[in-house]
Amino acid sequence: MLTRRTFCGGALLLVVPACGSRDPGPPAAADRPASIAGWPIPACTKLSPTRFAILAAAMDALIPEVEGAGGATSANAAWYLDQLLGAFDTDPPRIFAGGPYSGRHGGHDGFDSWQRLTRVEEIRWRLYIEGSMGLAEREFGGPVKGLVDVYAEGLDALGESFASDSYDDRRAALTNADPAFLAVLYGHAVEGTYGDPVYGGNVGFVGWEGIDYEGDRQPLGYTAAQMARPQDG
Amino acid sequence: MADFDAVIIGAGAGGGVMARELCAAGWKVALIEKGRNPFPNLGATTLRGSLLGNDEIRRRRYYAFHDPLIEPRTFRASDDDAALRAEFQGLGVGVGGGTVQYDGDSPRVQRADLALLSTYGAVDGASVVDWPITYEDLEPAYDAVERLIGVQGLAGADPFEEPRGAYPMPPGYPSKAGLTLSAGAASLGLHPFMMPMAINSMTYGGRPACVNCGFCNMGCPINAKGSTAVTVVREALRSGNLTLLSECCVTSVDTTESGEAATGVTYVDGTGSVCTLTATQVILAANAIETPRLLLASATAAHPAGLGNGSDLVGRYLMFHMVFSSVGVFDSEIRSYRGRVITHALADYTVPDGSSDWVRGGYVELGGSIHPIDEGVAYPWQLHRSYMLDGKWRRRIASVTMIGEDVPVSTNRVELDPDTRDVYGRPVARVTYGRHAHDQSVIDRYMPRLKDIADASGAVETMEMDFLQYDGVPNSRHLHGTTRMGNDPATSVCDAWGRLHEVSNVWIADGGLFPTSTSFNPTLTQQALAWRTARHILGSR
Numbered sequence: 001m002l003t004r005r006t007f008c009g010g011a012l013l014l015v016v017p018a019c020g021s022r023d024p025g026p027p028a029a030a031d032r033p034a035s036i037a038g039w040p041i042p043a044c045t046k047l048s049p050t051r052f053a054i055l056a057a058a059m060d061a062l063i064p065e066v067e068g069a070g071g072a073t074s075a076n077a078a079w080y081l082d083q084l085l086g087a088f089d090t091d092p093p094r095i096f097a098g099g100p101y102s103g104r105h106g107g108h109d110g111f112d113s114w115q116r117l118t119r120v121e122e123i124r125w126r127l128y129i130e131g132s133m134g135l136a137e138r139e140f141g142g143p144v145k146g147l148v149d150v151y152a153e154g155l156d157a158l159g160e161s162f163a164s165d166s167y168d169d170r171r172a173a174l175t176n177a178d179p180a181f182l183a184v185l186y187g188h189a190v191e192g193t194y195g196d197p198v199y200g201g202n203v204g205f206v207g208w209e210g211i212d213y214e215g216d217r218q219p220l221g222y223t224a225a226q227m228a229r230p231q232d233g
Numbered sequence: 234m235a236d237f238d239a240v241i242i243g244a245g246a247g248g249g250v251m252a253r254e255l256c257a258a259g260w261k262v263a264l265i266e267k268g269r270n271p272f273p274n275l276g277a278t279t280l281r282g283s284l285l286g287n288d289e290i291r292r293r294r295y296y297a298f299h300d301p302l303i304e305p306r307t308f309r310a311s312d313d314d315a316a317l318r319a320e321f322q323g324l325g326v327g328v329g330g331g332t333v334q335y336d337g338d339s340p341r342v343q344r345a346d347l348a349l350l351s352t353y354g355a356v357d358g359a360s361v362v363d364w365p366i367t368y369e370d371l372e373p374a375y376d377a378v379e380r381l382i383g384v385q386g387l388a389g390a391d392p393f394e395e396p397r398g399a400y401p402m403p404p405g406y407p408s409k410a411g412l413t414l415s416a417g418a419a420s421l422g423l424h425p426f427m428m429p430m431a432i433n434s435m436t437y438g439g440r441p442a443c444v445n446c447g448f449c450n451m452g453c454p455i456n457a458k459g460s461t462a463v464t465v466v467r468e469a470l471r472s473g474n475l476t477l478l479s480e481c482c483v484t485s486v487d488t489t490e491s492g493e494a495a496t497g498v499t500y501v502d503g504t505g506s507v508c509t510l511t512a513t514q515v516i517l518a519a520n521a522i523e524t525p526r527l528l529l530a531s532a533t534a535a536h537p538a539g540l541g542n543g544s545d546l547v548g549r550y551l552m553f554h555m556v557f558s559s560v561g562v563f564d565s566e567i568r569s570y571r572g573r574v575i576t577h578a579l580a581d582y583t584v585p586d587g588s589s590d591w592v593r594g595g596y597v598e599l600g601g602s603i604h605p606i607d608e609g610v611a612y613p614w615q616l617h618r619s620y621m622l623d624g625k626w627r628r629r630i631a632s633v634t635m636i637g638e639d640v641p642v643s644t645n646r647v648e649l650d651p652d653t654r655d656v657y658g659r660p661v662a663r664v665t666y667g668r669h670a671h672d673q674s675v676i677d678r679y680m681p682r683l684k685d686i687a688d689a690s691g692a693v694e695t696m697e698m699d700f701l702q703y704d705g706v707p708n709s710r711h712l713h714g715t716t717r718m719g720n721d722p723a724t725s726v727c728d729a730w731g732r733l734h735e736v737s738n739v740w741i742a743d744g745g746l747f748p749t750s751t752s753f754n755p756t757l758t759q760q761a762l763a764w765r766t767a768r769h770i771l772g773s774r
Contacts, residue, residue: 062614069622096296099286100454115284118269118480119503120656124303140654141305190609195290211621213605216287218454221444222571224406230568
C-alpha cells in the first residue's frame with residue numbers, strides 16, 4: 001500500500017485506470033501532460049489538466065494515504081468525480097449502476113449495466129452537473145450553477161500552486177476554502193474513496209480494505225455467526 | 234363510463250394494499266406512481282431480482298427516493314419564520330414507495346393508541362383525540378396485511394402487545410447490536426423481544442429468506458423484504474386487473490362542476506405529456522405531505538381552499554414522531570451493518586410510568602447501522618482519516634432509539650409554498666412544524682432511560698441524538714396527520730373509512746388519516762387502514 005509520502009514522491013508508479021477501460025472520452029491531446037506536480041493526469045478527464053491536478057491534490061489532503069490504508073489518491077477518488085462530470089458521455093448515463101449484484105460474491109454482474117434515467121431524472125442530473133443554462137425546463141427553481149462550474153470556480157480559487165503545495169499547506173488552504181465548495185468536494189472525496197468501484201473510485205477496493213469494511217454482500221450476505229459474533233471475523 | 238373503476242395515486246404502503254384488494258375483487262384499477270419501477274419483471278410468473286443493489290452511491294443519488302432537486306420542500310418552525318428550502322422527511326419514490334427502503338419494522342399499535350383522549354386525557358395546546366375506530370376494527374386488517382406482505386415475529390414475546398395469533402414467520406437471525414442491547418435492557422428489568430418485521434425469515438410468498446446483507450435502507454436486491462411492490466402490487470398485476478403507470482405525476486384531482494364528486498385525475502406522463510383519466514373512485518395514497526399538497530393544488534370554484542378543505546383542516550395536525558436516540562459506543566466489535574437494520578425492540582415505555590401527568594414514551598428500537606459513506610461525511614474532514622480508521626460509528630455503536638409520540642397541533646401543517654416550484658411546475662410543499670412542550674417533556678424524560686439501557690449494555694460512552702437535523706428540521710421519515718379522520722366534518726377531513734367528508738368518492742390511504750401519531754412505527758397501521766378502506770369501498774358499491 002502506498003502511503004501519502006511515497007505517493008507524492010513517486011506518483012507515476014500508481015496504477016491509473018486506462019481510458020480504454022472506460023467509455024471513450026475526448027482524445028488525448030498531444031500536449032496533455034502525463035502528470036502535474038506528481039499528480040497523474042488521465043487522458044480523458046472532463047477537467048483541464050491543471051484543475052484535475054488541483055482536484056487530486058485536494059482530495060488527497062482530505063483523505064490522505066496512511067500506512068496500511070489507501071486514501072483518496074490510491075482509490076482514485078478524483079476519477080470518481082471525473083466520471084460523474086462525464087456521466088452523459090455515455091448512453092445510458094453513468095448515474096445509477098444496475099442490479100441486483102456486483103458479481104463479486106456470486107450471481108451475475110449487473111452493476112455494470114447502467115440504468116436509463118427517467119425524463120425528470122435526466123432533467124435533474126443535467127441540472128446538477130451542467131447547470132440550468134437558461135433552459136426553461138431546468139429553471140423551475142431559478143438559475144442553478146452546475147457541478148462543472150462549481151468545480152471550475154472552486155478549484156481555480158485554490159490556485160494553480162495548490163497542487164504543488166505540501167500536505168500541511170493544502171490542509172491549511174482547505175480550511176480557508178469556501179465552505180459550500182468544501183462540503184461538495186468532501187462529499188465527493190468520501191464517495192470516491194468508499195463507493196462501489198463501478199462509479200470510478202475505490203479502485204481495487206482500497207477504500208474498503210483500508211477501513212476493514214466488507215462492501216456489498218449480495219447474494220452471499222452474512223451468516224448467523226457473522227452477525228452475532230463479528231469479533232470472530 | 235369511466236376508464237377505470239378506481240385510480241390510486243401512489244404505489245407505496247397504502248396504495249399497494251388498496252390496489253391488491255380492489256383488483257382481487259375484479260375491479261379495473263389504475264395505479265399511478267410518479268417514481269420509477271425498480272422491479273422490471275414485477276408481473277411475471279417468477280419474480281427475479283431487481284434493479285436495487287448493495288450500493289451506497291445509488292442511495293446518495295436518490296435512486297427511487299424523494300429527490301430534493303426534483304421536488305424541493307421548504308420548512309419553517311413557525312408562521313413567523315421565513316420558509317427555507319431544506320432536505321427532510323424524504324421517503325421512497327417509485328413502485329413500492331417507502332416500503333422499498335424502510336427497515337421493515339411492523340409492530341401493531343395498542344388499544345390505548347387509538348383512544349388517547351379517553352385513556353390519558355387532553356393536552357393544552359394540542360388536539361388530542363380518540364380515533365373514530367377501535368383496535369377491534371383494525372385487528373382483522375392487521376391479520377390480513379401481515380399475511381399479504383409477510384411479517385416475522387414471535388407472538389407473546391412482547392408483554393405489552395395486544396393478544397394476537399401467530400406471526401406468518403418466526404424471527405430471523407439476531408444482530409450483535411440487538412443481542413447486546415437486549416441483554417442490557419433485560420438487566421434493567423425491561424422486556425426486549427425480536428422486532429416484528431416485514432422481512433422474510435424463510436421462503437414466503439414465492440420470495441427468498443433474507444440473507445442479512447445489511448443494506449435494507451437501499452432496497453432489498455433479492456426481494457426478501459416485503460415491500461408492497463413485490464407483494465401486493467405484484468399480486469394486483471398478476472390478477473390482470475391493474476394498470477401500473479410509473480413515472481407519471483398526478484397534478485390534480487378532477488371533479489364535477491358542483492364539486493360533489495371526483496371524475497378522475499390529470500397527470501404528466503413519462504414523456505412530459507399532460508394526460509387525464511377518469512375513474513369511479515379516486516384514492517390518494519401519496520403520503521402525509523404529498524397527499525394534502527395535491528388536495529390543496531386541486532382547488533376549484535366549488536372547493537376554493539383546496540379539495541375537501543372547507544374545514545381548513547387539510548394539511549393541519551402534521552406529526553412526525555420524535556425519533557431520538559442514545560447511541561452507545563462499545564469497546565468490542567458490533568458491526569451493526571451486518572444484518573437487518575433492527576432486530577430487537579421493547580415496548581415498556583409505551584405505557585405511562587405513573588408520574589403526575591400522562592407523558593409516555595414510545596416503542597424502542599435496539600440496533601441501527603451506518604455504512605462508510607454516510608459515516609465519512611458525518612465526520613469533520615479534519616478528523617476524517619483517524620475517525621474512519623477507528624470506525625467507531627461503523628463498527629462499535631449500537632443505538633437505543635425511541636419512537637416518541639408527538640401530539641397533534643393545528644399550526645403544524647403542510648401548505649403550498651407561494652414561491653418555490655418543482656420540476657413539474659407545481660408549488661412545492663411548505664412545512665411548518667414546531668415542537669410542543671409535551672414533546673420536549675417526552676424527550677427530557679426518556680432520553681436518560683435510553684442512555685441507561687446503553688450503559689447497562691456495556692457502552693463506554695454514549696451520544697444523545699435528537700431527531701432534529703443540525704438546522705432544526707425534523708427528519709424522522711414517519712409522516713402522519715394532515716387529512717385526519719373523524720366523525721365530525723368540522724374537526725376532521727375524512728370519515729372513519731378514510732373518505733373525504735366533502736367529496737363522495739375520494740378516499741385517503743396513507744398516514745394522513747392518523748388523528749394521533751401513536752407510539753409505534755406507522756407503516757403496518759397505514760396498510761391495515763388501507764385494507765379496511767378497500768373492503769369498505771368494495772362493500773358499499
